[in-house]
């Protein structure tokens with residue numbers, strides 16, 4: 001655990017970048033520092049690896065004051081990733097990644113083997129190993145930056161706006177990969193961003209800082225969205241808090257129906273039986289159970305194949321039942337021309353459908369359950385008990 005205890009940083013010109021900040025950063029999880037430009041995020045991060053020394057207060061790593069530790073050893077225990085990757089321009093990709101292991105005295109063969117493994121782990125093709133940084137895209141360079149930071153297997157990873165310089169699509173991909181790598185490696189990650197959506201996607205816990213380096217709120221993303229501490233945090237979170245919070249509700253409990261589903265080889269009689277369920281639309285699937293599209297029952301009087309697949313009403317984008325959130329399910333229903341969302345399994349086969357009304361009920365239930373959990377936790381805390389989150 002990293003404990004930040006009442007740290008203040010006043011720069012030589014009198015600027016107070018961080019003011020009496022205290023935070024407990026738990027092990028093996030992602031803690032995001034977020035806030036408007038100039039609120040002291042980078043200064044805080046750099047005090048953790050002692051690139052900036054605090055004016056007062058202290059930081060403990062696993063109970064040890066970091067100021068009592070040799071700075072080189074401290075930095076080697078902390079990978080550091082910055083915007084634009086900060087790669088060595090005259091070293092190959094493999095040599096860039098092998099830098100820290102080599103500094104630690106590993107022999108060349110072992111360091112290069114480790115670097116090759118890491119290239120694979122961060123999704124870089126081995127054919128890029130001999131290139132130089134300028135021969136890589138921005139997204140690839142960021143991947144190299146992450147691989148380099150992980151090379152000596154440090155327990156802590158400090159990341160300062162690592163994905164800010166790449167386009168939104170690559171950024172999403174890199175965020176997904178970071179979550180995948182974190183699932184495998186379980187590092188203690190401190191991640192700086194000014195993008196609240198990135199914070200919500202990546203953070204197990206989020207520290208919102210306000211200008212002047214003061215802590216506005218320290219909470220899990222779901223708590224932040226449901227209970228912003230004050231008007232500043234609410235404003236910083238922006239519009240659509242309610243809908244964004246649905247990302248934390250699983251679709252596992254959503255009631256699905258298979259009543260309006262017909263296979264493409266269904267006969268007229270089978271279609272009539274499905275239509276009797278009073279569904280305004282029937283979902284036609286191929287014989288493998290994958291969705292083809294919706295049709296009104298009356299247009300399928302000659303059996304499910306009476307409307308060519310190309311003329312069926314689009315089913316939009318399906319959601320994966322149990323894995324995707326209620327926000328995904330709602331999004332599917334809202335985007336679907338019929339107002340019904342299609343749920344599939346991990347192979348893309350239809351497992352059921354849900355109407356906007358059913359999804360609305362699931363959302364209400366999920367809110368009630370979250371509310372009950374929160375009040376159980378509050379009662380347990382009042383009684384001095386600890387309950388699992």
Ligand SMILES: Nc1ncnc2c1ncn2[C@@H]1O[C@H](COP(=O)(O)OP(=O)(O)OP(=O)(O)O)[C@@H](O)[C@H]1O
Pocket residue numbers: 011012013015016017035036037038039040041042043044194
């Ligand atoms: N070396 C320095 N000397 C004086 N002031 C500094 C120095 N470095 C940063 N500051 C100031 O300290 C404040 C916090 O800066 P910091 O870079 O930590 O903020 P930040 O939240 O990371 O900002 P951004 O999101 O824009 O990167 C700002 O007002 C900045 O101008």
